[in-house]
Amino acid sequence: MSVAAQTPGAPRPSRLSGGARQRRRKAVNRFVMGLSWFAAIIAIAALLLVIVDVVIKAAPAISWDFLTQLPSSSFLNPSGGGIVNSIVGSAILIGLSSLISIPIAILVAIYTTEFAPPQVSSVIRFALDILNGVPTIVTGIFIYGILVLGHQQSGWAGAIALAIVQLPIVARAAQEVLALVPSSLKEAGLALGLRRWRIVTRVILPTAAGGLITGAVLGIARVAGETAPLLFTTSVFSNLTTNTDPSQALANIPVTIFTLSESATPSDHAKAWAAALVLIVFVLIVSVVARTLNERSRRKLGN
Amino acid sequence: MRETRHQFREDLAELERQVLGGLDLVISQLDRAQESIAYQDVELASMVVADDDRIDGRYLEVHQGILSMLARQAPVASDLRIVAALLHVIRCIERMGDQCVNIAKLVPLSGYESPKDKDILDAIEKMGLQARSQVLQAKQALGSRNVRMAQDLVRQDAGINRLNRDIFKRAVEIGDEIDMREWGMFMILVARCLERIGDNTVDIAEQVVFVVTGLFREMDDAAPHSTVRMSPEGGL
Amino acid sequence: MEQDVDLPKTEQVPDVSTTPGSPPEPETMERERLEPAQGHSVTVKDLNAYYGEHHAIKGVSIAFPPNQVTALIGPSGCGKSTLVRCINRMHEEIPKARAEGTVLLDDEDIYGSGVDVTAVRRQIGMVFQKANPFPTMSIFDNVASGLKLSGIRGAAMRERANHSLRAVGLWNEVSERLNRPGVGLSGGQQQRLCIARTIAVEPEVILMDEPCSALDPIATLKVEELIDELKSRYTIVIVTHNLQQAARVADSVVFMLDGEVVEHAPTNDIFSNPTDERTERYVTGKFG
Numbered sequence: 001m002s003v004a005a006q007t008p009g010a011p012r013p014s015r016l017s018g019g020a021r022q023r024r025r026k027a028v029n030r031f032v033m034g035l036s037w038f039a040a041i042i043a044i045a046a047l048l049l050v051i052v053d054v055v056i057k058a059a060p061a062i063s064w065d066f067l068t069q070l071p072s073s074s075f076l077n078p079s080g081g082g083i084v085n086s087i088v089g090s091a092i093l094i095g096l097s098s099l100i101s102i103p104i105a106i107l108v109a110i111y112t113t114e115f116a117p118p119q120v121s122s123v124i125r126f127a128l129d130i131l132n133g134v135p136t137i138v139t140g141i142f143i144y145g146i147l148v149l150g151h152q153q154s155g156w157a158g159a160i161a162l163a164i165v166q167l168p169i170v171a172r173a174a175q176e177v178l179a180l181v182p183s184s185l186k187e188a189g190l191a192l193g194l195r196r197w198r199i200v201t202r203v204i205l206p207t208a209a210g211g212l213i214t215g216a217v218l219g220i221a222r223v224a225g226e227t228a229p230l231l232f233t234t235s236v237f238s239n240l241t242t243n244t245d246p247s248q249a250l251a252n253i254p255v256t257i258f259t260l261s262e263s264a265t266p267s268d269h270a271k272a273w274a275a276a277l278v279l280i281v282f283v284l285i286v287s288v289v290a291r292t293l294n295e296r297s298r299r300k301l302g303n
Numbered sequence: 304m305r306e307t308r309h310q311f312r313e314d315l316a317e318l319e320r321q322v323l324g325g326l327d328l329v330i331s332q333l334d335r336a337q338e339s340i341a342y343q344d345v346e347l348a349s350m351v352v353a354d355d356d357r358i359d360g361r362y363l364e365v366h367q368g369i370l371s372m373l374a375r376q377a378p379v380a381s382d383l384r385i386v387a388a389l390l391h392v393i394r395c396i397e398r399m400g401d402q403c404v405n406i407a408k409l410v411p412l413s414g415y416e417s418p419k420d421k422d423i424l425d426a427i428e429k430m431g432l433q434a435r436s437q438v439l440q441a442k443q444a445l446g447s448r449n450v451r452m453a454q455d456l457v458r459q460d461a462g463i464n465r466l467n468r469d470i471f472k473r474a475v476e477i478g479d480e481i482d483m484r485e486w487g488m489f490m491i492l493v494a495r496c497l498e499r500i501g502d503n504t505v506d507i508a509e510q511v512v513f514v515v516t517g518l519f520r521e522m523d524d525a526a527p528h529s530t531v532r533m534s535p536e537g538g539l
Numbered sequence: 540m541e542q543d544v545d546l547p548k549t550e551q552v553p554d555v556s557t558t559p560g561s562p563p564e565p566e567t568m569e570r571e572r573l574e575p576a577q578g579h580s581v582t583v584k585d586l587n588a589y590y591g592e593h594h595a596i597k598g599v600s601i602a603f604p605p606n607q608v609t610a611l612i613g614p615s616g617c618g619k620s621t622l623v624r625c626i627n628r629m630h631e632e633i634p635k636a637r638a639e640g641t642v643l644l645d646d647e648d649i650y651g652s653g654v655d656v657t658a659v660r661r662q663i664g665m666v667f668q669k670a671n672p673f674p675t676m677s678i679f680d681n682v683a684s685g686l687k688l689s690g691i692r693g694a695a696m697r698e699r700a701n702h703s704l705r706a707v708g709l710w711n712e713v714s715e716r717l718n719r720p721g722v723g724l725s726g727g728q729q730q731r732l733c734i735a736r737t738i739a740v741e742p743e744v745i746l747m748d749e750p751c752s753a754l755d756p757i758a759t760l761k762v763e764e765l766i767d768e769l770k771s772r773y774t775i776v777i778v779t780h781n782l783q784q785a786a787r788v789a790d791s792v793v794f795m796l797d798g799e800v801v802e803h804a805p806t807n808d809i810f811s812n813p814t815d816e817r818t819e820r821y822v823t824g825k826f827g
Contacts, residue, residue, distance in 0.1 A: 118634060184671040188733070190629060192685040192740060193661030202684070206675035308824040377783060379810040379822045517812030 054280060057273035066274055071239040083275055085242040089155070089250035090224070093234070096159035096246060097223055101166040102216045108167075109174035114200055125175065132168035137228035139164050144232035153234050155246030161229035166219040173215025177208045210293050217290040221283050227254035253279050311376050315385065318368050319446075322389050325361045325396040326442040330435060332358070332403040333500065337431035339410050340493060341424070351407035358400035365393040384517060388510040392445065395503040399438070402496040402503075409489050420483070423473050423490050430466045430497045433459065437504040444511045453508035457522045463501040470494040573706055575771040578605030579645050579743040581626060581663075586640035588618075588625050590633070595621045597798040599640075603744075608766060608775045610789035610806075612782060614826060618798040619778045623746045626776065627663040628656050644743065661685075664742035668749040670729035672721035672736070678704075679717040681732055685740040703735040707765055727758025734765065738773070745769065747777040751784065763788050782822055786810050794818045 018025070065082050072081030108128075112121040139161050147157040181204050189199035205212070230252050237249040244250075253275050260272035332351055339348040369390050372378060378386050437459055444452035471494070474487035505522055513519045581603040588596035596618050603609045611619040624630040625638045628649060642649050649659045672681045683700040686692075691699070704710045709731050713724070721732055730750060737745060747766070751759040766775060766788055779785050785792055785806070792809040794802045794817075802809065802818045813819045820826055 182671070184667065184669060185673060187629065187632075187667065188671040188673070188736075189684075190632060191627065191660055191665035191667070192736065193657045193659075194685070195657055203673055203675075207673070209675070307826060311824070379782070379786070380813050380819050382823050383811055 051280065054273060054277050057270065058277040061267070061270035061274035062277060066271070067278070070242065083251075083253065083256055083271070083278070085237075085239060085251040086253045086256040086275065087278065088242050088244065089234075089237070090252040090254075092244060092246060092250055093155060093158050093162060093230070093252055094220060094224055096155065097162035097166055098216065098220055100159065101163035101219065102170055104163075105167050105170035105215075105219070106174050106212060108171045109178050110200055110204075112175055113178040114196070114204070125172075128168040128171050128175075131164070132172065135228075136165050136226050140229040140232035143229065148233055153236055153249040155234055155248065155250035158230050158234035158250065158252070159246065161233050162223045162226060165226055165229060166223045169222055170215050170219040173218060174208075174212050177211030177215060178204065180211070181207050210296055214290045214294045217286055217293065221286040221290070224283055224286070225254060225279055227258060230255050231258070308376075311372075311378075311382075314368070314372060314376075315378075315382065318365060318372070318389055319385070321361060321365050321368070322392050322396070323442055323446050325358060325365070325393060326438055326445075328358050328361060329396055329399045329403070329500075330438050332400060333431065333435055333438065336403045336406040337428070337435075339407055340427060340431075343410060345411045348407040348410035352404050355400050355404045358397060362393050362397040365389065381514070384514045388445075388514045391510050392507050395506050399500050399503050402500050406493050406496045409493055412489060419486065420473065420477055420490075423470055423477070423487065426466050426470045426473070427490060427493060427497070430463055430470075430494060433463050433466070434497050434500045434504075437463070437501055441504040441507040441511075444508060445514075448511065448515050450512055450515050453511040454522070456504055456508040460501045460505050463498055467494045467498040573768055573772045575606075576773075578607075578770075578772070578774040579662075580605045580643075581744055581774060581776070582641075582643040583622070583626070584641040584643065586622070586625055586638065586642065588621050588630055588638040589636065590621075591635040595798050596625065596638070599795075599798070599800055601793055601800060601803060603774060603776055604791070605774045606770055606772075607790040608770050608777060608788055610785035610792045611776065611778045611795060612780075612785050612792060612821070613795035613801075614821065615780075616797075617795040619795050620748055621798075622795070623665070623748055623776055623778055626744075627660050627665050627746055629660070629665065661740055662742050663744045663746060664737035664740065665746045665748065666730070666734055666737055666750045669753050670726060670733050672724075672729050672732050674720065674722045676721055677718040678713050678721050678724070678732065681721040682735045682739050685736055699739050699741075700735075703739040706738060706768070707731040707735045708761065709735060725758070727754050727761060730754060730758070730762060731765065734762070734769075738769070742773065744774045744776070747775065749778055749780060752780060759784070782810075794821060796821075 063082075065080070067082055067087065068084050069080075069082035070085055071083065108124065112124050116124065143157050143161040143164070147154070147160065185203055185207060186199060189203050194202075234249040234252060235255045237243060237251045237255075239251070242251075257272050257275045257279070260268045260275065263269070332354060335347055335351050338344065339351065369386055372386060376382075437456055440452060440456055440459070443449065444456070471491055474491050477483050477487040509519065509522055512522075583599055583601045583603075586596055586599045587594065599618075599622060601609075611622065613619050621630060625640075626642055626649075628638075630636050630638050638650070640650065644659075644662060648654070649663075673684060676684060679700060680687075682703055683696050686696045686699055701710070704713065709728060712728065713719075721729070724732060730753075734745075734750075751762050754762065763784065766777065769775060770790075777785075777788065779788075789806050791803065791805050793800055794809065794813075794815075796817060802813060802815045804814065808814075809818060810822060813822065
């Protein structure tokens with residue numbers, strides 16, 4: 001292995017030292033490590049740039065009033081007012097959407113991992129993947145055609161459209177987590193003479209709970225910023241009151257950002273940035289929560 | 304690809320070789336003891352006594368080897384039977400060696416110039432040859448796992464027992480002289496040692512049958528008035 | 540080989556854990572004696588089992604005597620695990636697997652029509668190779684899991700669960716922390732926990748699929764001692780790769796090869812004088 005010349009009288013090179021080949025390997029190693037480090041920096045920098053940009057552009061408009069007041073309709077104070085109705089409306093829409101999609105998603109996941117024959121399972125998985133890939137604007141138009149055309153815009157229509165987007169995300173994540181539950185636990189349950197459904201509710205779901213919550217939370221984070229479905233279903237709303245009735249159109253942040261950015265008033269643009277900041281912060285918090293829950297549940301299962 | 308547990312089989316075969324070799328040692332001791340009796344050779348007799356160390360040494364080696372094998376290899380089924388049998392046989396070998404020593408020890412005691420009775424001497428010689436042949440047959444039966452040969456040893460042992468009784472009877476009638484009677488007594492003792500060697504070969508035969516069939520049956524000798532019962536312990 | 544089943548009544552062994560300063564004896568298990576009970580026999584008749592097209596068990600017939608430990612031995616792939624899984628009808632849970640034949644629990648065929656599979660499994664319990672306590676449940680909840688979810692609750696459930704923990708010798712080790720997670724115990728303790736969970740539902744038969752293969756030697760011996768205790772009350776079938784274990788623990792041994800039974804005999808006979816040449820070659824390790 002050693003490349004050193006055999007000079008008489010010189011000490012014999014050790015088997016353990018690699019010589020020139022080793023030096024070259026080390027150099028390549030350092031180069032690759034440097035490259036990947038650099039790539040990581042770029043990725044983080046991109047995120048930081050976006051955040052910093054939003055923060056800077058939102059700074060003029062962000063304030064406690066912004067978060068708690070209705071949009072002002074005063075010509076005298078165009079930069080005043082806030083987006084409280086959008087915040088509340090978004091919360092309601094996301095809440096309703098989750099209420100609809102998450103239970104269905106988890107039930108579908110349970111069905112495919114526990115009860116369905118393998119061919120049916122893979123068909124359902126395939127369908128969910130396709131649904132996941134449907135452009136949200138198509139979903140929006142679809143719900144528009146069914147629920148809005150001939151009637152009126154409503155929070156329900158928006159929530160249902162969001163639920164359609166949210167469902168495959170939560171369902172696929174739930175499927176992955178449920179599949180990770182060791183089959184030895186199911187065997188243990190079966191061997192005790194427990195009924196299938198009991199095993200699901202008392203053994204499998206609790207074991208997968210952490211991952212299921214993570215999947216649900218990820219769905220929420222994703223759907224929080226969906227604009228296209230809401231544009232078709234709940235985009236014409238009153239800015240005079242904070243509406244909480246889903247049978248009518250509900251104010252929401254994504255549409256508000258859109259409207260504000262199209263406005264002629266310059267101070268509205270800052271407000272749009274501020275609304276975007278609110279959204280980003282929300283998604284950030286939700287993602288952190290998801291990660292923490294994931295760590296907790298992994299610790300429980302892994303050991 | 305070597306057979307599994309190759310080393311174990313080797314070790315077991317080696318143990319068996321050592322035991323069979325022990326039987327060879329017994330034969331050589333027996334020959335020399337016989338000769339020393341026939342020619343009143345005290346030096347030869349003392350060599351027999353000294354060389355018993357070799358048999359004792361062989362016993363210790365085999366014993367240790369068996370313990371080691373039991374501890375480390377956990378032999379079962381036929382392997383277990385052969386190991387148990389070897390343990391038993393090496394004890395028989397040790398006892399046979401002791402009997403040869405007993406015979407040799409009787410040589411100086413029976414005096415240099417004592418009167419001798421030809422009949423008794425002939426009978427002793429025949430017993431010795433018979434014992435020798437039995438030990439050899441036991442070795443062959445064990446080595447080749449031959450049940451027939453083993454069972455035949457019982458029949459042969461009857462012959463030794465008969466000779467033993469004859470010597471006893473003859474020694475009783477041997478005459479009035481004290482020297483003669485004393486010599487006769489010693490010859491009875493020699494005969495008894497030879498007879499015990501025969502018993503041990505029957506023990507070995509029982510072990511051979513056990514190894515092959517897995518059944519342990521005591522082989523009673525056929526002699527009707529025998530006071531000897533073949534017991535697994537080999538004693539009287 | 541018949542044992543005299545004349546066990547003493549419940550022995551109360553002095554509770555070492557209450558004597559201050561004296562460390563608990565690691566080797567002995569303080570264990571409440573089980574009340575002996577008439578065991579139930581399992582009779583397999585002409586059983587055939589398949590994995591799809593693969594014929595894994597070929598017309599096997601075995602009688603497992605009550606209150607005895609029967610060991611199944613044989614090389615990998617001989618079908619011994621498949622066989623025990625047919626006895627508690629777990630085999631058919633595997634996709635494309637099926638079993639045909641008769642398995643009698645006493646005189647009822649568990650493969651008969653109208654038989655409730657979960658009821659079968661409550662009567663025929665199983666302990667697995669890798670201990671599988673439920674990770675989200677405490678020690679107590681684990682032991683009681685079979686009871687709670689079958690409708691036995693309250694004081695009766697607590698009583699049975701505690702009794703099970705005592706019977707497997709875990710009580711003194713865990714009584715202080717019954718509501719700690721079941722997965723926090725050592726490997727040997729987890730396996731005994733699983734055994735406690737199994738016997739809490741009072742099955743008639745206990746099947747064990749290589750229960751000690753993941754345990755260290757001392758934990759193994761503790762489980763083996765426990766098996767010896769358990770047979771006074773249950774009928775036990777144990778699959779094992781470890782011939783020495785079969786020799787220590789079993790009353791009789793079944794040797795299987797390629798999905799068939801080669802020999803079924805008392806343990807002593809199998810290990811000192813087997814009848815079949817193939818059995819001889821397997822136990823002496825001449826299988827090469």
